[in-house]
Amino acid sequence: MGKRVGMEVSIGAAEAVKLARAECIAAYPITPQTHIVEHLSELVNNGELDAEFIPVESEHSAMSVCCGCSAVGARTFTCTSSQGMALMNEILFIVPAMRLPIVMILANRSLSSPLSIWNDHSDIMSIRDTGWIQLFAENGQEVVDHVLFAFKVAENPNVLLPVMINMDGFILSHVIEPIELPDQDVVDKFLPPYNPVQRLHPDHPITMGAFAIPDLFTETKKAQEEAIKSSFPYIIKAWDELGNTIGRYYNPIEKYKSEGKKILFITMGSFGETVMTAIDMMEEKGIDVGLIRIRLWRPFPEKEFLDAIKDADILIVIDRAITFGGMAGPVTTEIRSVLYHEENMPAVVGFICGLAGRDVTPKDYERMVEIAKEKVKKGKEKEYEIYGVRE
Numbered sequence: 001m002g003k004r005v006g007m008e009v010s011i012g013a014a015e016a017v018k019l020a021r022a023e024c025i026a027a028y029p030i031t032p033q034t035h036i037v038e039h040l041s042e043l044v045n046n047g048e049l050d051a052e053f054i055p056v057e058s059e060h061s062a063m064s065v066c067c068g069c070s071a072v073g074a075r076t077f078t079c080t081s082s083q084g085m086a087l088m089n090e091i092l093f094i095v096p097a098m099r100l101p102i103v104m105i106l107a108n109r110s111l112s113s114p115l116s117i118w119n120d121h122s123d124i125m126s127i128r129d130t131g132w133i134q135l136f137a138e139n140g141q142e143v144v145d146h147v148l149f150a151f152k153v154a155e156n157p158n159v160l161l162p163v164m165i166n167m168d169g170f171i172l173s174h175v176i177e178p179i180e181l182p183d184q185d186v187v188d189k190f191l192p193p194y195n196p197v198q199r200l201h202p203d204h205p206i207t208m209g210a211f212a213i214p215d216l217f218t219e220t221k222k223a224q225e226e227a228i229k230s231s232f233p234y235i236i237k238a239w240d241e242l243g244n245t246i247g248r249y250y251n252p253i254e255k256y257k258s259e260g261k262k263i264l265f266i267t268m269g270s271f272g273e274t275v276m277t278a279i280d281m282m283e284e285k286g287i288d289v290g291l292i293r294i295r296l297w298r299p300f301p302e303k304e305f306l307d308a309i310k311d312a313d314i315l316i317v318i319d320r321a322i323t324f325g326g327m328a329g330p331v332t333t334e335i336r337s338v339l340y341h342e343e344n345m346p347a348v349v350g351f352i353c354g355l356a357g358r359d360v361t362p363k364d365y366e367r368m369v370e371i372a373k374e375k376v377k378k379g380k381e382k383e384y385e386i387y388g389v390r391e
Contacts, residue, residue, distance in 0.1 A: 010035035016147035096131030101154030118357025258290030278362035
């Protein structure tokens with residue numbers, strides 16, 4: 001199927017882009033994303049990847065160039081982080097509205113200020129409503145697999161939406177892990193050449209990204225919303241096809257020791273593996289806790305999530321971003337919204353932690369269980385907590 005090697009996750013991501021036979025890469029380097037585009041530039045320069053690598057002067061330009069490349073029918077990839085993503089923000093809204101199947105890795109990093117190069121989810125949460133399909137990877141193998149998966153989903157003529165793969169900066173991007181890279185012939189069978197439904201071409205002129213008067217704008221946004229909602233079955237189908245191809249199967253919601261558990265952690269990204277360790281340690285102490293990992297963030301898998309938490313009394317939600325002036329972190333708020341019309345639903349206790357890469361240990365998660373139980377007992381579960389803050 002492929003060979004398993006020790007590899008920096010960023011290099012593995014670039015190798016996956018090569019296996020996907022991307023045709024256009026436009027990017028601007030920014031920590032902690034830089035190693036991905038550095039390696040891609042080497043692959044193109046050395047003739048190992050037949051693609052156009054376009055170095056640009058900013059992230060705003062990077063996504064603008066990607067729009068042009070995708071619009072003419074090229075398989076297109078980019079990546080960014082944090083402040084670079086913020087500069088790219090204007091164009092991020094345009095891509096899904098124009099139905100351009102661009103794939104992007106967001107190496108998650110804190111947004112300034114103060115300046116930080118370390119990891120949290122403030123960048124992705126600032127653009128969660130741009131209309132991209134959004135996934136969270138838990139480890140390096142998931143990053144590699146989901147690059148291939150992302151192109152498969154994005155380019156499906158029934159989807160035609162951009163896909164964003166979130167991987168935690170440094171925690172994943174700069175760590176060496178055992179990664180299996182599929183053979184090229186295997187990938188080619190899974191991911192055939194991109195055949196665009198429409199493209200910009202002088203011989204067959206079309207209009208993309210046109211001006212819309214108020215009488216048309218609402219309908220276009222409704223169509224865009226229906227497009228991302230209706231992408232869900234094709235996302236599931238692509239995961240099934242990926243599993244049948246490489247032997248690793250993925251789901252929008254993953255579970256760990258969650259069946260019948262009354263207390264469940266909810267995580268996204270790399271923290272899931274630490275929480276699994278914490279759960280194993282707590283199990284030895286007779287503390288019965290499970291884990292639900294959200295892999296698919298947009299479109300949100302409501303039905304699958306509700307099924308996964310049906311036996312729980314308390315949900316401990318781990319957020320890695322603050323919603324300033326809000327009632328809780330963004331993931332906590334999302335889950336409370338999902339549960340709003342449901343009967344006999346669990347209490348939701350939100351914790352914000354791990355900001356800018358601050359370490360969160362298994363013992364910290366054990367302490368969160370104690371705090372959550374106390375909050376529910378006192379009827380204060382709606383009061384979210386920034387865990388470990390020095391006051």
